[in-house]
Amino acid sequence: MGRAVGALVLAFVLMVSSTAAAIWWTARQDSRPSSDAIVVLGSAQYNGVPSSVFEARLEHALSLYEDGVAPVVVTVGGKAAGDQFTEAEAGRDYLAGAGMPAEALLAVQEGVDTLESMRAVAAAFAEQGWSRAVLVTDPWHAMRAERMAEDAGIEAESSPTRQGPAVQTRTTQFRYILRETAAYLVYRVTGESVAGAPGIG
Template identity: 30%
Template sequence: MTNDKKRWLILILLAFISALLLAITSTAISIYLYGNKTYTAKAEAAIVLGAAVWGEEPSPVFRERINHAINLYQNQQINKIIFTGGVGEPNEAAEAIIGKNYALARQVKLNDILTETESRTTYQNLKNARSVADNSKLNKFLIVSDPLHMKRAVLMARNLDMDAYPSPTPTTRYSSLRSQIEFLIRETFFYFVYLVFQI
């Protein structure tokens, strides 16, 4: 291979790497900025995306998502709360059931709580929540999760033909710089995976 060909191959490779890094960086920035958006108008229901549970209690991350949904309910921004999430570990209750019990203990009415207990991923959370919502004729939703999770979650919901809007948890447990960077890296990767594979 001649020196000219080698030079061109190196230039093409550098251009490809630069374009890839630019795409990754711009996507990460858009995910971060999107997490600061909040839809303040009313919706029919909040969909609380599942997270880990600790025994019979929600993990700190899940607890703050639930608290945010309860605040939306108490402020009459929503009429119903849909809890999502199946069993994460053997012998644990489903995430949705833990969320439901936590909300009931804080004066959310039983008739205003809906659950789905089979999902294990964000996409499954939303797809199953849509089925639950369809059965109750609910059409407009606030998606409740951590801020850096919002962009992918709302994109998934809208691709499922849901009239969905972001409602990021203001008291997210991902508040330290390290935890935010780790979450952002992970979420950027999964955002690209979803764009490519729709999963």
């Protein structure tokens, strides 16, 4: 009995550590294949103004667009109760203000977490006849975002931003890796996002 329990504990530790290592490895990659669209995962916005986390993602997406990675940038994300703007609207307007043409922007105004957002983006891709995407998010979020996008039917690779609060200190990075490890494992086991956990879903 003791050996069985020990084996289960060891298997759990190995699963968690290997997942954390994979998240760390994916965070260090920067894939920029020619794609149908660059997809920016939403984050907080304040009365239509992107938060510092969201702004870092948008600036990186703008750089990818200017480098010719894709002809369209898709911003995605809904809004919380009481908000006047969706994350997708705030992101689209920010990029328009930075000089991107309207025809190069698509706002998918749905999704309160990564899973809902990826499913909404997949529906928009199907309408447009698109299949390939480069995802822009924070480094530690990249592996889970890629997995959810692929499960939704999108051929996805990621080009994480290297700016913003999520990458400022080693302590912050370690905390995000722990959170993402838990969120990724929950998704792989249940097929759902973590409920009631702001910033993780």
